Amino acid sequence: MRGVTGRLMLLDTASLYFRAYFGVPDSVRAPDGTPVNAVRGLLDFIDRLVKDHRPDLLVACMDADWRPQWRVDLIPSYKAHRVAEEHAVGPDEEEVPDTLSPQVPVIEAVLDAVGIARVGVAGYEADDVIGTFTAGAKGPVDIVTGDRDLYQLVDDARGVRVLYPLKGVGTLQHTDEAVLREKYGVDGRGYADLALLRGDPSDGLPGVPGIGEKTAAKLLAEFGDLAGIMAAVEDRGSKLTPTQRRRLDEARPYLAVAPKVVRVADDVPLPDVPTALPRTPRDPAALQALAARWGLGGSLERLMATLSA
Numbered sequence: 124m125r126g127v128t129g130r131l132m133l134l135d136t137a138s139l140y141f142r143a144y145f146g147v148p149d150s151v152r153a154p155d156g157t158p159v160n161a162v163r164g165l166l167d168f169i170d171r172l173v174k175d176h177r178p179d180l181l182v183a184c185m186d187a188d189w190r191p192q193w194r195v196d197l198i199p200s201y202k203a204h205r206v207a208e209e210h211a212v213g214p215d216e217e218e219v220p221d222t223l224s225p226q227v228p229v230i231e232a233v234l235d236a237v238g239i240a241r242v243g244v245a246g247y248e249a250d251d252v253i254g255t256f257t258a259g260a261k262g263p264v265d266i267v268t269g270d271r272d273l274y275q276l277v278d279d280a281r282g283v284r285v286l287y288p289l290k291g292v293g294t295l296q297h298t299d300e301a302v303l304r305e306k307y308g309v310d311g312r313g314y315a316d317l318a319l320l321r322g323d324p325s326d327g328l329p330g331v332p333g334i335g336e337k338t339a340a341k342l343l344a345e346f347g348d349l350a351g352i353m354a355a356v357e358d359r360g361s362k363l364t365p366t367q368r369r370r371l372d373e374a375r376p377y378l379a380v381a382p383k384v385v386r387v388a389d390d391v392p393l394p395d396v397p398t399a400l401p402r403t404p405r406d407p408a409a410l411q412a413l414a415a416r417w418g419l420g421g422s423l424e425r426l427m428a429t430l431s432a
Contacts, residue, residue, distance in 0.1 A: 128261045129179030133253045135268035136183045140165045140230055142269055144223045153418045161226040163422040170426040176265055180398040183234050184252040185243030188214040197380040200327040233413050238405030240396045247391050254387035257283055277311030308340035316349045319381040331374040402431050
């Protein structure tokens, strides 16, 4: 991918529209009575983000495959509890609230008509798209997500931070390495090792039994990274307790594959798309029709005013 310059903002789009869906009442509806709370909430989110942070480049990153087979092959429990329907060919269907699913195509159509770059790549999650854009960026990067997995990309030296919504997007935790060290005892590079050691029930990652977040942080502080910890398992003179040594030794099959599952890919074949913040709609006629059909009203008007300012 050609390196991008300027301040790049990457949206973990599904994470944000899920938050919009649950944060905006479903009484927000289109003229025909269809709920559009996720659509309007996401537009309000983007408006606030652009207004407050003024990115030069903006990409809405999508889950073309929310549960990639290559991750499932390594850890079969990966996101298994969130599968609504399995498919023999193509991605499994994720469990999504009934009134949210119909709003996703509307969100995609509106983003396209506005001219906000929307990127999803077959076989990869939005996290991987974000990781690849981040790896290729030549300027600072703001990653907007409610998913702590992306803390692993935080890098003060490169100006990469995560804007983590605490309440809507009006209150964001500006997550840099100081925040990570205070909360978790690791920097961005160490967060993936912390996550795979402690596990994550929301993603179906078992972790190492008996190794919680605090113990994982202590082990990483003592031995540097996962490789250092596993070297300590081999070294009978290391400061591991007998119980820790046994648990880590028994978890070798999991620890051999977990890094590839947990770490965000940075080599996704991204399409060549215009990422500059749009000042005018890409398709004014389509946008006008969408606004009327779905009753997007003030949410869309405010966003377009912000983009044109």
